Amino acid sequence: MQTILGSGGAIGIELAKSLKQFTSDIKLVSRNPKKINDTDILFPADLTDPAKVDEAIKGSEIVYITVGFPYNTKIWQSTWPNFIQSVVDACIKHNAKLVFFDNIYMYDPNYLDGMKEDTPIKPISKKGIVRAEVLNRITKEVESGNLKALIARSADFYGPSIVNTSMLTETVFTPLSKGKKANWPIALNYKHSFTYTPDAGKATALLGNTDDAYNQTWHLPTAKNPLNGKQWVTLISKEMKSKNKVSTVSNFMFKVIGLFVPVMREMPEMMYQYNRDYDFNSDKFTNRFPEFKVTTYEEGVKEVVAIDYKD
Incomplete structure (x- = not known):
């Protein structure tokens, strides 16, 4: 069992x-x-x-x-x-x-x-x-x-059919799907796996x-060469065929957003992860299991949009 x-x-x-x-x-x-x-x-x-x-x-x-x-x-x-x-x-x-x-x-x-x-x-x-x-x-x-x-x-993490547990879903996928601006934390120029x-x-x-x-x-296996905030928003908006619009969000604004999106209320103490490069290395896994195909960011975004955001 x-x-x-x-x-x-x-x-x-x-x-x-x-x-x-x-x-x-x-x-x-x-x-x-x-x-x-x-x-x-x-x-x-x-x-x-x-x-x-x-x-x-x-x-x-x-x-x-x-x-x-x-x-x-x-x-x-x-x-x-x-x-x-x-x-x-x-x-x-x-x-x-x-x-x-x-x-x-x-x-x-x-x-x-x-x-x-x-x-x-x-x-x-x-x-x-x-x-x-x-x-x-x-x-x-x-x-x-x-x-x-x-x-x-x-x-x-990100992926299809995730509700209230993915930063990328709450700040980028969902607002862009509604014709609104994406809300990237702190700064757009840092890469994030x-x-x-x-x-x-x-x-x-x-x-x-x-x-x-x-x-x-x-x-766990994670695509190499992570995108920065601007690149993430560009990739997702392109796949959604939505306007490429984004605002950076301060800790204070996350508290305001948290009044409507509970998971965001808890994010300010974690924002240090977005004011520096965040590059997650999974070489140990891919070297041990070379046959494992890691989903690229382009493939992953395409699948999420196809499953969750297509009419």
Whole structure:
């Protein structure tokens, strides 16, 4: 049995699709899970309840964490550490391997241009501090020999059918589709990598089913040569056949936008990622799995527009 904790989000859905090539025994766990594959087993659960986490993990060979708790600092602080501890404890108890879908929030901001798996961990945001604590709880058990786990780390992501969890969707795709200006954070001249969610799902499934990938950190496959803000807006507007219009948005304006778009309310502390180059290196993965085709930015944007924004 391979179990996805947090199966209803953008990554969980793509992961479930991709796991089908490795197993027909897939358990989807969330508050209201829905089948992705015909043979999926649905397990409704409140993942903040350790007893439910233990019950969900029992009988699992591999457990994937793709849960997305509400993007709110206070919720993250009160929820993530306890949740991770309950997962780690249950995986050890039931001898299950763990795959943790992670982000880059814990990295030292001075090393974002060319991030690799050994980038120094030195978070400056409250959310980054939470992610560092979560990571520490996993690696501590791995280093002690109690747990077999891997970290599958993604850059900011974009992809089809994402609602309220992608910066690129909220600031560029959606406003341009409505004939409005795109709202790029801080400055247009810095490059910024984005991981394509279908690639992330396929790669996470592949790593989870590759025994020698465990007890390591992996950057998920992400296109090279990231675009800067102006280039992202130009590419997306061209594919949408919309006007190429963009404004840069300050921290203050993100707070104003947050009155109407909740995810934006939480973004000001993360804006350091947009006042410098953000280049996510995934050479370790592509060297280990050379047959994996990484979606180019042009291909990814074309697919998103075709799926989500065509009449």
